[in-house]
Amino acid sequence: MSLKCVILLDSHLVQPSTMSCVSTHLIKPVTQESIYTLILSLYQDSNDQITIKSNETTHAVDIEKYLQTEKENVVQATTIQNPLGFASGFQKSTQPKKELVLAILNKEEGLKNTQKMGLDYKNELKIFLDIFDKSDLYFRQIVNEKAINKIKQFCIDLEKHAKIIGAESMLKFADTVSLIFVYNKLDMLVIYPGKFHLELKKLLEEIKKELHIK
Numbered sequence: 001m002s003l004k005c006v007i008l009l010d011s012h013l014v015q016p017s018t019m020s021c022v023s024t025h026l027i028k029p030v031t032q033e034s035i036y037t038l039i040l041s042l043y044q045d046s047n048d049q050i051t052i053k054s055n056e057t058t059h060a061v062d063i064e065k066y067l068q069t070e071k072e073n074v075v076q077a078t079t080i081q082n083p084l085g086f087a088s089g090f091q092k093s094t095q096p097k098k099e100l101v102l103a104i105l106n107k108e109e110g111l112k113n114t115q116k117m118g119l120d121y122k123n124e125l126k127i128f129l130d131i132f133d134k135s136d137l138y139f140r141q142i143v144n145e146k147a148i149n150k151i152k153q154f155c156i157d158l159e160k161h162a163k164i165i166g167a168e169s170m171l172k173f174a175d176t177v178s179l180i181f182v183y184n185k186l187d188m189l190v191i192y193p194g195k196f197h198l199e200l201k202k203l204l205e206e207i208k209k210e211l212h213i214k
Helices: 032-043 063-077 107-117 121-132 135-144 148-165 168-182 186-210
Strands: 005-010 022-028 049-053 058-062
Touching (some): 107 148, 135 186
Parallel strands (some): 005 022
Antiparallel strands (some): 049 058
């Protein structure tokens, strides 16, 4: 099998190569699809085969068919553990992972948190209610205005108070929105005011039940 090489380049640096050993180039950013396409392209005009050895036997395998099968297996078995769906790497699993169901209001966790901090649990529920009642309207407004600093501060406050009272689902929401800034996916912000409205409504109902407020 002849030697085949690949050069990884930024798109603005791509130019015809004079190196005889270079078969092709790969333009950044590199994606899963571009890698598979590249590997297949290196062998599409040849009869090259790869050899897979086991303890007892050796099998000659058609490279294109082998890679295509591997690609399909990876796609089916890959689970990306990321609430926003950002590609951060592959995690192969023979069984699908069960998604953890988070509590809207975990009273036991909230009591544990407030006791550690020397706070009164019910008082913290009242504080959350006072601060975040109708806050879905404010959140929608600052998202529409694209007020990035205000959104970041809102998420920090929401995360802080949600953690104290054991609002696990809301805490996850705040973490998820915060990841938008980490991954620079600001165009996704528009979908979160509606999600926050629903999440807040469920949480406020649970808080009011706990405080016996109708």
